Amino acid sequence: MSLKEGIWVVFFFFISFINYEFIGQIKEIDSTNHDQLFSYWTNSLYQGERNVINLTCPPLDTVRIAVIGLGNRGQMALERLPKIKGVKVIAIADIDSNKVNSSFHKYFEQFEFFKPDRYYLENDWKEICKRTDIDLIYVCTHWDLHTPIAVYAMENNKHVAVEVPAALTVKECWNLVKTSEKTRKHCIQLENCMYDFFEISVLNMAQNNKFGELVHAEGAYIHDLRSLNFSKTYYWDFWRLRNLQKTDGNTYPTHGLGPLAHLLNIHRGDRMTYLVSMSSKEFGLSKYSNEKLSDENIWKGETFTKGDMNTTLIRTYKGKTIMLQHDVTSPRPYSRIFTISGTDGFVQKYPINSMSFSPQSHRTLNGDQISDTILKYEPSAIKNIKQKAKDIGGHGGMDYIMDYRLIYCLQNGLPLDQDVYDAAEWSSIVELSKKSTKKGSIPINIPDFTKGNWNKVNKVTYFLK
Numbered sequence: 001m002s003l004k005e006g007i008w009v010v011f012f013f014f015i016s017f018i019n020y021e022f023i024g025q026i027k028e029i030d031s032t033n034h035d036q037l038f039s040y041w042t043n044s045l046y047q048g049e050r051n052v053i054n055l056t057c058p059p060l061d062t063v064r065i066a067v068i069g070l071g072n073r074g075q076m077a078l079e080r081l082p083k084i085k086g087v088k089v090i091a092i093a094d095i096d097s098n099k100v101n102s103s104f105h106k107y108f109e110q111f112e113f114f115k116p117d118r119y120y121l122e123n124d125w126k127e128i129c130k131r132t133d134i135d136l137i138y139v140c141t142h143w144d145l146h147t148p149i150a151v152y153a154m155e156n157n158k159h160v161a162v163e164v165p166a167a168l169t170v171k172e173c174w175n176l177v178k179t180s181e182k183t184r185k186h187c188i189q190l191e192n193c194m195y196d197f198f199e200i201s202v203l204n205m206a207q208n209n210k211f212g213e214l215v216h217a218e219g220a221y222i223h224d225l226r227s228l229n230f231s232k233t234y235y236w237d238f239w240r241l242r243n244l245q246k247t248d249g250n251t252y253p254t255h256g257l258g259p260l261a262h263l264l265n266i267h268r269g270d271r272m273t274y275l276v277s278m279s280s281k282e283f284g285l286s287k288y289s290n291e292k293l294s295d296e297n298i299w300k301g302e303t304f305t306k307g308d309m310n311t312t313l314i315r316t317y318k319g320k321t322i323m324l325q326h327d328v329t330s331p332r333p334y335s336r337i338f339t340i341s342g343t344d345g346f347v348q349k350y351p352i353n354s355m356s357f358s359p360q361s362h363r364t365l366n367g368d369q370i371s372d373t374i375l376k377y378e379p380s381a382i383k384n385i386k387q388k389a390k391d392i393g394g395h396g397g398m399d400y401i402m403d404y405r406l407i408y409c410l411q412n413g414l415p416l417d418q419d420v421y422d423a424a425e426w427s428s429i430v431e432l433s434k435k436s437t438k439k440g441s442i443p444i445n446i447p448d449f450t451k452g453n454w455n456k457v458n459k460v461t462y463f464l465k
């Protein structure tokens with residue numbers, strides 16, 4: 001063989017290798033692309049007599065909403081909700097009259113939208129729940145009021161959508177479940193992270209069997225909230241800081257856990273059985289309060305119970321594991337981790353996107369290949385509303401998709417994407433992680449809020465009419 005022929009042979013093998021390593025992976029994942037996650041509803045799908053798995057309620061032409069709590073989240077909701085076709089905001093409420101009036105002026109007065117009634121008193125949410133011209137109570141207050149308002153709303157014949165976490169104790173979780181079962185009203189937790197474009201495509205990929213059997217998942221809420229927590233104006237009455245002062249464990253589990261729970265089909269074929277949890281000592285808040293606050297600040301020199309980093313490990317009935325972290329007091333970039341490891345593939349969102357598939361699993365696909373894959377598996381139902389979601393916004397569009405899906409399902413009498421069992425399971429981690437942490441990281445059982453019905457449907461499905 002001449003030198004020239006030899007160079008050609010080496011070049012040919014090099015090109016083949018590149019094809020095998022990179023293009024081969026893309027070809028493999030391009031071969032199927034089905035919308036497995038979204039499916040048309042048929043009434044024959046499992047509907048229990050007493051439980052509320054796949055609960056359907058009569059369709060609502062117009063969804064008449066009351067928004068309670070007009071702080072950061074409530075006002076963001078008012079920016080979105082009136083723009084969804086078929087929505088009428090009937091009432092808005094907050095104990096801060098400035099927020100009520102300024103929201104009214106900002107989001108309603110200068111637009112064509114229906115002008116909502118305004119409420120200002122501490123217990124006005126009860127009056128609102130008793131009204132007969134409202135279908136859905138949308139709760140955006142601080143945590144302590146989530147379950148009390150949700151339960152009262154359902155007892156007064158209203159559906160309820162409640163910010164995260166929906167409950168703070170296992171008793172509250174049971175209360176939500178029992179009330180939804182008794183009243184046959186929807187109780188949905190407003191877990192928006194399910195609908196981020198990356199997460200929802202990965203869920204669709206998993207349902208297309210791209211990762212094989214899912215084995216392990218990791219999620220988190222890592223968000224440096226120190227300056228916001230100590231701000232005199234950001235959170236009403238320092239409610240978030242007060243919580244960190246009195247409690248340990250994972251105080252905000254749902255953004256990390258929600259998307260993983262749907263990937264693992266929790267209470268749709270599997271269930272979380274027990275957890276162990278461990279917290280670091282508290283360092284960050286006292287350092288911040290000692291070094292950054294003036295001597296006159298009421299928080300100067302205060303002590304806090306919440307350890308900076310909490311790590312919780314959860315095992316499922318089918319032997320899958322979940323690692324969940326919570327840290328809102330360290331100088332770290334925002335992260336929900338969002339890692340999935342299966343028998344055939346791997347994906348991770350934070351701190352940088354990474355994705356690989358067997359057998360070329362030693363190296364991640366590059367950024368363009370990952371973006372292409374995510375786009376490829378984006379469900380059509382999401383593609384159709386993506387531009388509007390981005391235009392209207394709310395965490396880049398996922399908040400709009402969450403609201404849109406909620407309203408779409410209510411208007412069409414469909415089961416909601418998240419149910420009361422999701423709300424209870426994910427929120428129960430607040431108290432259970434605290435308990436395990438306090439008792440030296442002992443295993444703690446996670447209740448089966450479905451009371452034995454976790455295996456009646458075999459996968460997560462979001463429904464279409």
Ligand SMILES: NC(=O)c1ccc[n+]([C@@H]2O[C@H](COP(=O)([O-])OP(=O)(O)OC[C@H]3O[C@@H](n4cnc5c(N)ncnc54)[C@H](O)[C@@H]3O)[C@@H](O)[C@H]2O)c1
Pocket residue numbers: 068069070071072073074093094095096099121122123125140141142143145163164165190191192234235236239
């Ligand atoms: N899903 C997300 O991405 C996301 C992001 C941030 C916050 N949240 C959640 O949203 C909720 C609200 O957070 P926020 O940042 O808007 O807090 P916030 O402090 O800005 O708002 C809470 C509001 O509740 C009002 N309020 C207090 N008592 C009331 C009562 N009796 N009746 C009516 N209103 C009352 C307060 O005046 C305040 O305006 C929390 O549960 C939080 O965990 C979710």
